[in-house]
Amino acid sequence: MSSVATPAPVSRRRRRRRTKLQRRQVRLAWLLLLPALAVVAFVALYPLGKTIYQSFTNQEFLALQPTKWVGLDNYHQLIHDTIFRDSVVLTIKFTVITVSFEFVLGLIIALVVNSHFTGRGIMRAIMLVPWAIPTVVAAKMWAWMLNDTYGVVNDLGMRTHILSHPHAWLATPSTVLLSACAVDIWKTTPFVALLLLAGMQVIPNDLYEAASVDGANQLQQFWRITLPLLRPAILVTLIFRTLDALRVFDVFQVLFGYRLGAQSMAVVNQSTIVLDGHVGYGAAMSVAIFLIISLFVVIYVTFVRVSEQ
């Protein structure tokens, strides 16, 4: 072990002539890694590779002709697909709105439940209820709440005179994005709060004590201690939420079905493959979504690197 760890410059000839023990250890290491590598290859690399391959073919469900290689045809078609383009714009808007709201609200909630008060245990458990409800159920509940004739949202709005007449939240194009965001923010803010709370709890308490001894007030403590030390947790949270929001499917599918102008990227992709039966074209769409999401990952990771330096 120790000889491997020494960072002495080793010539190529010497490295090749490893000791018997070293070779055995390397072999053992590969052997132990093999199951994990096989699993990764099977569940991640194979589907990804197959999807990329399919995106260059004209594969169909219930195909009348045999599948053949069509090169970049699918991608060419995708660039001119206005329905898909609209869904990309809608999904990115959805992501920006939901992630920012969830972050701000989640941070406030995390700060509250991180302080000491009676009933904090119950509070923390209750806080997680929306997140524990399956998204399909939550979306269905919201669909009833937002219903134009018997929904509770309109009822409350009318009683408090905020609304002059009942509004069809889900049926009107202008409130489509608002409704979807409301469901997602309600459901996912607890998750953001949970991640941030975990980050807050590893901040050593003596920092706050030293700060109060030095006369820093609560606000200064938040800006100078909590926020900087929370940065790793914040970045993880934002990456998690952004990627999740970009691949949103259930909220949109349950609330709007397949209405034009109310489809997320994943809904368009699913309907292309499942309803239309275009496996090849749908695969190209999946690859495009993959690239869009990767773009966000690259931006975040670069941001993390820059901020670490």
Added chain:
Amino acid sequence: MWSRTPNARRSGERHGVNGTGRVPVHAQKGRGRVKYRRALLVLGLIGAVALVAALSIVAASGAGTTSASRGSATIPAPKVPNAKAIRKKYGGQSITFVGDSVGNGHVRDTALATRFTHDTGIKVTVQPHPAASDQAYADLVRAFSSKSSSIDVAMIDVVWPGAFAPYLVDLKPKLGKQAKLHLASIVANDTIKGKLVAMPWFGDYGILYYRTDLLRKYGYKAPPKTWSQLFSMAAKIQAGERKTNPTFSGFVFQGNAYEGLTCDSLEWLSSVGAGHIIDNGKVTINNAKARTILDAFRKQIGKITPQGVTTYQEDQTEGAFDNGNAAFARNWPYQYGIGAGAGSKVKGKFSVTVLPHGSGGHSVGTVGGWQLAVSKFSKHKGAAIEFVRYMTSPAVEKFDAISNSNVPTIVSVAKNKAVVKANPYLKPAIASVPRVTRPAKFLGARYNEASKVIYQGINQILTGTPASQVLPQIKSRLQQIMK
């Protein structure tokens, strides 16, 4: 769990810092607080789990109430003829039937399957398909393309035989004789390249439901003949009824972006002489008459219909009408049985007639209807065919027509006095209305995709985009598909 350890430690530390040196007391106090907090946490978690469970149950049961609770099968399911011979040959085998989910369809399927199992010893598992028929189609596509033997008998829409023919068993050798009892036009629709790939089960066509009591109350002697009459009658009745019932609407139909809207809009278009979306292999939807009628409907959304009608499917339409919240409704005949049944608030207060038309056309009804087919990948084809034989027999069609108001495909059953009495839409004046068919024959396996283009476009018009902007898009997308 995630918080207890670090916090306990932290509070201990604080005691150490702030305390006066009497360590044992503080330690005790700390332990007490940890115990108390743990109890609270456990309580909270139990509460949360219970809440989630309760909400899920409420959501799940709420979804089911619209159809399941109004079961109205008043007569027993008919006996299986020749049951002994079938039991001898196939008894003990199990088959899976992918059946109905709209209205009382699943209740009927289960009742018939139970009877069949009881008589023949063939175990039938009934699986309801998704209520939106385009989703049901997608499910079958996946099952067939993976050569799955998990489906033996499937309920297939009148527009699907062309697409599914390669995956279905030719029923002619065994059921050819029984097929002769059914309407020849539907049998022809189900015969692809000389093979009978499906047996007609029940028919469907769009009809207008109207409230006889409200028409009388507002001084109308007869149901509307034209769309503009319907719009003005609906407006007047709605204005009057809103005073006592704020959720009342004049007219409801299937406006959601799904297969049902393709059916509804085909009726609007062809009843004003605007063609049938695709005529003689050419896309004809982008014409002046189509723009006029579609824009007329757009202007009525939220005025005489609920604003949310653009999210309605069959069950929401039926719910609104049968709860007494609508004066007119467009739906399939199955709604008649539910409306005349025990749970309905409009029992004895409504009637049916043909759909209205425009000045340049005549009333029509979109052909719907369902067939039963046997999968080529079934492991028990013999038993499956016997089940189809039973389900499409005159006795079962009569049972279905009387207890569920579905349109019989067997001519003698459709003329049976008891059946006509239970289903006034079978009266010649309504049943003989010209039928229009969705453009499936021009599209074959790509029908579902084309229908999506149609219903998404029409839904876009209904939610506010002028027809002149949408129709050219529908046209070019359909042309792309037909290329």
